[in-house]
Structures are given as C-alpha cells and as structure tokens.
Amino acid sequence: MPLISIFYLILVLVYLAIGAAIIFHMLYYRINRKVATVMFFIYSTGGIILLTSNFFLFRIVNWYNIFSDSGF
Amino acid sequence: MFEEINFPGQHEQEKIILFLRRHWFIFLMRIILILISIIALVMIYFFFSTDDPNLKESTYYNLLLFGESLATLFIWNFFFIMWLDFYLDAWIVTDERIINIEQRGFFTRKISELKLTKIQDATLLNYGNIHVQTAGEKEHFVFIQIPDPNYVKSVIVELQEKERVSEEKELGKIIRGGK
Numbered sequence: 001m002p003l004i005s006i007f008y009l010i011l012v013l014v015y016l017a018i019g020a021a022i023i024f025h026m027l028y029y030r031i032n033r034k035v036a037t038v039m040f041f042i043y044s045t046g047g048i049i050l051l052t053s054n055f056f057l058f059r060i061v062n063w064y065n066i067f068s069d070s071g072f
Numbered sequence: 073m074f075e076e077i078n079f080p081g082q083h084e085q086e087k088i089i090l091f092l093r094r095h096w097f098i099f100l101m102r103i104i105l106i107l108i109s110i111i112a113l114v115m116i117y118f119f120f121s122t123d124d125p126n127l128k129e130s131t132y133y134n135l136l137l138f139g140e141s142l143a144t145l146f147i148w149n150f151f152f153i154m155w156l157d158f159y160l161d162a163w164i165v166t167d168e169r170i171i172n173i174e175q176r177g178f179f180t181r182k183i184s185e186l187k188l189t190k191i192q193d194a195t196l197l198n199y200g201n202i203h204v205q206t207a208g209e210k211e212h213f214v215f216i217q218i219p220d221p222n223y224v225k226s227v228i229v230e231l232q233e234k235e236r237v238s239e240e241k242e243l244g245k246i247i248r249g250g251k
Binding site for chain 2 (some may be wrong): 018021022030053
C-alpha cells in the first residue's frame with residue numbers, strides 16, 4: 001500500500017471517529033427527538049456526499065507526478 | 073408547549089415551564105468562524121486560478137480540489153461540533169426544580185439540579201446572566217447568556233414563591249394533624 005494511501009486512510013479514520021462521536025451525542029443525549037433526527041439526517045447525508053466526493057478526488061490526483069515533480 | 077422535550081431523570085408529572093439555551097446570537101458568532109473558513113477556501117481557489125491560467129490542465133488542479141474537499145469535510149464536522157456544544161447546553165425550569173445540563177466538548181457532561189424550595193434569591197448579573205442562590209448552602213446556578221433574562225428571573229421568583237406557599241400549607245396541615 002503506497003504511503004499516501006496510508007496517510008489518507010488515517011485522515012479518513014480520524015474523520016469517521018469524530019463523526020461517530022457527533023452522531024452518538026446527537027442521538028444519545030438528544031433533548032428534542034425531532035431536532036436530533038433531522039440534524040442526524042442532515043449530518044450523515046452531507047458527510048457521506050462529502051466523503052465520497054473526497055475519495056473520488058483522491059483517486060484522480062496523479063500522486064506519482066506530484067511527488068516526482070517536487071523531488072520526492 | 074414543550075411536549076417534544078425530554079431530559080434524563082424527568083418525573084412523570086413534571087411540567088416544563090421554561091426551556092433555555094444561550095442566546096442564538098452566541099451561536100451566530102461561532103458560525104462566523106465557519107464562514108471565514110469557507111471564504112478562505114474560495115479565496116485560495118481563486119488565487120491559484122488567477123495565478124496560473126492553465127491550472128485546469130495541470131496535475132495540481134486535482135490536488136487543489138482534493139485539498140479543498142478535505143478541508144470542507146473537517147469544516148462540516150467542526151460546524152456540527154459547535155452546534156452540539158450549543159444545543160446540548162441547556163437550562164430547564166420545571167414546576168419542581170431547575171436542571172442545568174452542561175456539555176463541554178465530547179467528554180464532559182454535567183447534569184445538576186436545584187429544588188425550587190431551596191432557592192433563596194435570583195439576581196440578574198450582567199446582561200443575559202442570572203445567578204440563582206440557594207439558602208444556607210454553597211450551591212448556586214448561573215444561567216449564562218440567555219435571552220430575555222428579566223422574564224426568566226420573574227418566572228423563577230414566581231415559581232419559588234408558589235412552591236414556598238404550598239410547602240407552608242403542607243406544613244400547616246401536618247401541624248394541625250392532617251386537617
């Protein structure tokens with residue numbers, strides 16, 4: 001596995017860990033069920049869209065060229 | 073009015089009189105940070121686009137988009153962390169007690185309560201802050217940056233007075249031998 005992929009995987013895992021903590025607080029400590037449900041759907045839908053698009057962008061970046069250009 | 077609201081340890085017949093959070097303006101001030109970050113991302117994009125007109129054809133264009141997308145991901149999380157901090161911090165005034173729910177980050181959550189009968193005084197500190205003091209004890213509550221503090225203070229004082237009168241009536245009944 002290339003180093004950049006490992007680095008990206010760590011970033012995604014950090015993002016997912018924060019996301020899991022947000023969802024836990026949103027649903028477990030909810031004060032208003034309706035608000036918590038709506039916010040959960042907004043958060044998870046937005047999060048999935050952003051993460052998917054970010055993954056596709058990661059795939060289309062030509063990492064080999066970038067690193068060889070910069071002298072790595 | 074507050075049917076949708078429920079909190080841990082709520083009694084069956086307990087009626088919520090007031091449900092308070094910090095003023096929305098406080099949340100708006102935090103949102104400005106998010107807006108600044110978004111503006112910065114847009115500016116970075118335009119800076120690189122104008123700096124190099126052929127950027128779209130270069131290999132760095134996708135890298136720029138990837139970086140911006142990654143930053144957006146974390147800004148998205150940051151917004152919801154700020155919203156949770158605002159949303160989960162609350163004060164609930166019921167016909168029996170005052171409940172203070174304090175959320176600090178992800179790991180500190182403190183719930184404390186104060187019986188209305190124990191309240192000695194409610195004073196308005198600065199704009200938007202109310203200090204609720206109990207009799208004889210060191211315990212106190214501070215409602216921070218709440219909207220309409222004058223109204224909240226008058227409601228607390230009124231409820232406390234009502235509770236005091238009903239407690240005196242109960243005590244009188246006991247003294248008279250339950251008559």
